[in-house]
Amino acid sequence: MDKFKKQRKRMIETQLKTRDIHDARVLKAMETVPRQLFIDEGLADQAYNDNPLPIDAHQTISQPYIVALMTQSLELKSTDRVLEIGTGSGYQTAILASLAFRVFSVERVAKLATKARNILDALNFYNVAIRVGDGSYGWREEAPFDEIIITAAVPNIPKNLEAQLAPGGRLVAPVGNREIQTLYKITRSLEDPKIITKEDLGGCRFVSLIGESGWKD
Ligand code: SAH
Numbered sequence: 001m002d003k004f005k006k007q008r009k010r011m012i013e014t015q016l017k018t019r020d021i022h023d024a025r026v027l028k029a030m031e032t033v034p035r036q037l038f039i040d041e042g043l044a045d046q047a048y049n050d051n052p053l054p055i056d057a058h059q060t061i062s063q064p065y066i067v068a069l070m071t072q073s074l075e076l077k078s079t080d081r082v083l084e085i086g087t088g089s090g091y092q093t094a095i096l097a098s099l100a101f102r103v104f105s106v107e108r109v110a111k112l113a114t115k116a117r118n119i120l121d122a123l124n125f126y127n128v129a130i131r132v133g134d135g136s137y138g139w140r141e142e143a144p145f146d147e148i149i150i151t152a153a154v155p156n157i158p159k160n161l162e163a164q165l166a167p168g169g170r171l172v173a174p175v176g177n178r179e180i181q182t183l184y185k186i187t188r189s190l191e192d193p194k195i196i197t198k199e200d201l202g203g204c205r206f207v208s209l210i211g212e213s214g215w216k217d
Contacts, residue, residue, distance in 0.1 A: 004034060004035075004036050004044075004047070004048070007047070007048040008030070008031050008032075008035070008048060009031065010048065011030070011048040011050075011064055012027055012030060012031055014050075015050050015064055015065050016030065016064070016065060016068050019069075021065070021068045021069065021072055023072045025076075025099055026068055026071050026072045026095075026099070027068075028098075029071070029095050029098040029099055030064065030067070030068055030095065032098065033091065033094045033095055033098060033123075034123070035047045035048060035061075035064070035091055036048075037119055037122075037123070038055075038061060038089040038090055038091040038094070038116075038119060039053055039055060039061055039089060040055075048064065050063060050064070050065065051063050052066075055088060055089045055112065056109075056111055056112055056115065057109045057111060057112055058207075059088050059089075059109070059112065059207055060088070060207055061088060061089040061091050062088075062091075062092060062151060062206070066183075066204060067091065067092050067095055069183070069201065069202075070092070070149055070151075070172045070183070071092070071095050071096065071099070071149075073170070073172050073185045073201060074096075074147040074149060074170050074172055075170060076096065076099040076100045076146075076147060077100070077146070078099065078100065078101060079101050080100045080101055080146035080147055081100065081101055081102045081103075081104070081145050082096050082100045082102070082103045082104070082145060082146065082147045082148070082149065083103075083104050083105075083106075083138060083139055083142070083143075083145040083147070083148045083149070083161070083164065084096060084103060084104070084105040084106070084148075084149050084150075084151065085105075085106050085135030085136075085138075085148070085149070085150045085151065085152065085161070085209070086106075086107065086108075086135065086150065086151035086152040086209070087105040087106065087107035087112060087113055087116045087130055088107065088112055088116070088151060089112070089115075089116060090105075090115070090116025090117070090119055090120050092149070092151055093105050093116060093120060093125075093128055093130075094120060094123065094125055094128075096149070097120070097125040097127050097128050098125075100127075100146075100147070101127065102127050102128075102129070103127060103128045103129070104128075104129050104131070104139045104142050104145070105128060105129070105130045105131070106130075106131050106132075106133055106134075106135035106138075106139060107130060107131075107132055107135075108132070108133065108134060108135065108210060108211065109132075110132045113130050113131075113132045116130060117130050129142075134210075134211035134212055135150070135152075135161075135209070135211065135213075136158055136160060136161075136209070136211045136212035136213035136214065137160050137212065138158075138160050138161050138163075138164040139164070140164070143163075143164035144164055144165060144166035144167075144169065145164055145165060145166060145169060146166050146168075146169050146170075147169060147170050147171070147172075148161055148164065148165055148169070148170075148171040148172075148173075149171070149172050149173070150171070150172070150173035150174070150209065151174075151206065152174075152206055152207055152208060152209035152210075152214065153174045153175075153176060153177075153178060153181045153206040153207065153208050153209060153214070154174070154175055154209050154213055154214055155175070155176070155177070155213075155214065155215075156175060156213075157171065157173055157175060157184065157186060158212075158213035160213065161173075161213070162186070162188075162196070165186075165188045166188070167188055167189070167190050167193040168187075168188065168189070168190035169187070169188050170185060170186070170187050170188075171185070171186045171187075171188075172184070172185050172201070173186075174204050174205075174206040178208045178215060179205070180203065180204075180205055181203070181204050181205065181206060182200055182201075182202070182203055182204070183200075183201040183202055183203070183204045184198055184199065184200060184201065185198070185199045185201055186198050186199075187199075
């Protein structure tokens with residue numbers, strides 16, 4: 001077994017299963033996607049550590065547990081269409097693409113989008129579309145989405161994104177100030193799409209969303 005495969009198995013046992021990540025499909029995806037390919041070669045040995053890591057443009061690749069927690073709470077089905085705001089390294093994108101039908105991902109920094117595109121192509125994730133721009137506006141032409149994930153901190157759930165959530169759909173986002181946030185899951189009722197419920201998934205720390213629904217650079 002290669003070294004990284006071993007490290008992935010250990011990550012599953014020590015970082016995920018111990019913290020209530022129990023969805024078999026999510027665990028399988030986390031066991032399969034080679035996280036070390038989404039970061040600088042020099043950091044590869046830290047790829048499966050229990051923390052975020054720096055990527056280009058002063059951004060970060062999220063901690064594996066946070067990726068797993070957000071993914072599990074989205075309850076993805078293989079027929080679902082997902083919107084992601086903040087492609088970053090593309091690692092979370094790959095996890096989503098392993099579990100859903102199609103992923104639409106928006107990234108503000110062109111250089112990150114290009115890097116993510118290349119690695120996702122190399123790994124044959126052909127069900128991912130990436131667009132460069134301010135994700136505050138979502139992806140209107142492709143809306144509504146069964147799931148929406150925002151992987152940058154926002155002061156509030158952006159109304160534009162909430163509006164692109166399908167009846168019965170789920171949205172996960174870190175909501176708070178630029179230093180510290182709470183991870184919220186909101187669900188749009190299938191029976192009455194006007195009804196939105198909100199669940200607190202715990203504290204977290206993300207880099208800021210820069211744009212209309214976030215902060216100025
Ligand atoms: N899921 C990514 C997280 C990257 S950090 C990963 O694990 O690699 C958050 C990302 O959101 C950064 O790449 C940042 O450039 C991007 N971002 C910030 N503001 C944005 C905006 N308004 N629209 C789209 N992406 C944005």
